[in-house]
Amino acid sequence: MILAVYLVLIAAAVAAALVAGGDLTMSAAIAVQGRWLLTAAAVAFAIAVLWMTVVVHSWVITRPESAGVGTKLAGGTLVVALCLMIAAPAGAVMYATYTTHDAISSVFGPEPDDPHGELASRWGDDQARVNVLLIGGDSGSNRYGMRTDSMMVASIDIEYGDVVLIGIPRNLENAQFPKGTALAQRFPPPHGFNDLLNEVYQTVAENPRELAFDPTAKDPAADTLKGVIAHLLDIDLDYYALVDMKGFEGLIDAIGGIRVHIDKPIPYGQRGDILEPGDRVLTGNEALWYGRSRVNSDDYTRMGRQGCLIKYVAEQAEPAKILTSFQSLAGAAKQTLRTDIPASRLPAFVALADRVKNEGEMRTFQLSPPQVNTAYPDWKEIQRLVSDAIQEQEGQQGKQGPDTAKGTPKDASSPVPSVGPSGEKQEGGQGVGPAHQDDSQVGESTEWQEHPGQSSPSPTTPGRQVGDAAASLDTLCP
Incomplete structure (x- = not known):
């Protein structure tokens, strides 16, 4: 009877493997669902117990009735060894599923009311896009709190898998808050927030009870920043995903590094190291500096490289690689990643990520000079630019040809709006006054900074904004 039950379980496992084996997306979707993880642990435990019982x-x-002590000892030793051989893989499976389930429970947001379980299977019938705020924090042992130096909105078309990445400068000033909120009362219009946009998170984190939009949220500061940026850009933000930039190393290392193309040397680290030009496979630490370095550069070029990193990860994070590295990924994510995406949404996101990789096009638009004056932002103009970037991509869907499928060529030019009236603060290296500059930027400038009003900019750094329309990451990030 025991052997029959065991054989039935083996047959069921083989059948499941045949069904999911040809569909890695399905396998990944199953792997991120808590109930399947717990089921896998329970099945592994049951199989181990059954098989050890058989042994x-x-x-x-x-065993012989008249066996001597030596024979009995040898037989007992063999039985124990066989049981250990059965228990070891079962224990590994149970540990891996527990680790993954624990990471998913820690990282992802609370489940909404969904009695029919529809969130796990599909997007809403009336939902055309899903918008996610991607946040990179700079917390570390040598600094207080966390600044959100990397902020992007990923607007993803559910049907086509097309993506528009909206790069948001960390140094936007005079952020305005929704009427009636505690932040709006403390920092009223017209001046708004008295610091850079990257300080909103820490400001709320220091006093979430009074300033957070929802003090009961899993991360009140991140939830509030999502609401603030949604208000500033006049866009519905469905979710946020926050990753500590230092912990970003572990995520990249867990998938075996990331391939990038570097046009010019990128200094990084504290010892004068250099990321040399060429096609390279970056470790987690090197990828971190690729996305963070501003030496001989500026915030806006760095924003472009961060957009390129997202493109490279989206292209190279194969489902098979993710599945084989799932435990290390889960451990790294638990330490560095926070999001309000509920775990029940993960299968829908896995399927959408597959569509983005295989069918979609990734475009980027940076809210940077000369399109945007970061010292005196025109929020209505910013909202128009964001809307135009998304609408332009939607207008090309289903009818892309050789000239439109991959966006704006590198040498394309387009009219560039003025950066502001005469007499206002100059953008300079950071687009802000000296009080907001850091030591890495003092005395540095680029051609764009010297000529912010030029009519035909042609930056050469990867991902740098060209013109006032969203450009394809395929052309900006070789």
């Missing part, structure tokens, strides 16, 4: 029972009914 022990077989020894009991077959």
Whole structure:
């Protein structure tokens, strides 16, 4: 009877493997669902117990009655060894599923009311896009709190898998808050927030009870920043995903590094290291500096490289690689990633990520000079630019040809709006006054900074904004 049950379980496992084996997206979707993880742990435990029962029972009914002490000791040792051989892989499976389930429970947001379980299977019938705020924090042992130096909105078309990445400068000033909120009362219009946009998170984190939009949220500061940026850009933000930039190393290392193309040397680290030009496979630490370095550069070029990193990860994070590295990924994510995406949404996101990789086009638009004056932002103009970037991509869907499928060529030019009236603060290296500059930027400038009003900019750094329309990451990030 025990052997029959065991054989039934084996047959069921083989059938499941055949069904999911040809569809890695399905396998990944199953792997991120808590109920399947717990089921896998329970099945592994049941199989181990059943098989060990078979081994022990077989020894009991077959051992010689008149066997000597040596024979009994040898037989017992063999039984124990066989049981350990069965228990070891089962224990590994149970540990891996527990680790993954624990990471998913820690990282992802609370489940909404969904009695029919529809969130796990599909997007809403009336939902055309899903918008996610991607946040990179700079917390570390050598600094207080966390600044959100990397902020992007990923607007993803559900049907086509097309993506528009909206790069948001960390140094936007005079952020305005929704009427009636505690932030709006503390920092009223017209001046608004008295610091850079990247300080909103820490400001709320220091006093979430009074300033957070929802003090009961899993991360009140991140939830509030999502609401603030949604208000500033006049866009519905469905979710946020926050990753500590230092912990970003672990995520990249867990998938075996990331391939990038570097046009010019990128200094990084504290010892004068250099990321040399060419096609390279970056480690987690090197990828971190690729996305963070501003030496001989500026915030806006760095924003472009961060957009390129997202493109490279989206292209190279194969489902098979993710599945084989799932445990290390889960451990790294638990330490560095926070999001309000509920775990029940993960299968829908896995399927959408597959569509983005295989069918979609990734475009980027940076809210940077000369399109945007970061010292005196025109929020209505910013909202128009964001809307135009998304609408332009939607207008090309289903009818892309050779000239439109991959966006704006590198050498394309387009009219560039003025950066502001005469007499206002100059953009300079950071687009802000000296009080907001850091040591890495003092005395540095680029051609764009010297000529912010030029009519035909042609930056050469990867991902740097060209013109006032969203450009394809395929052309900006070789």
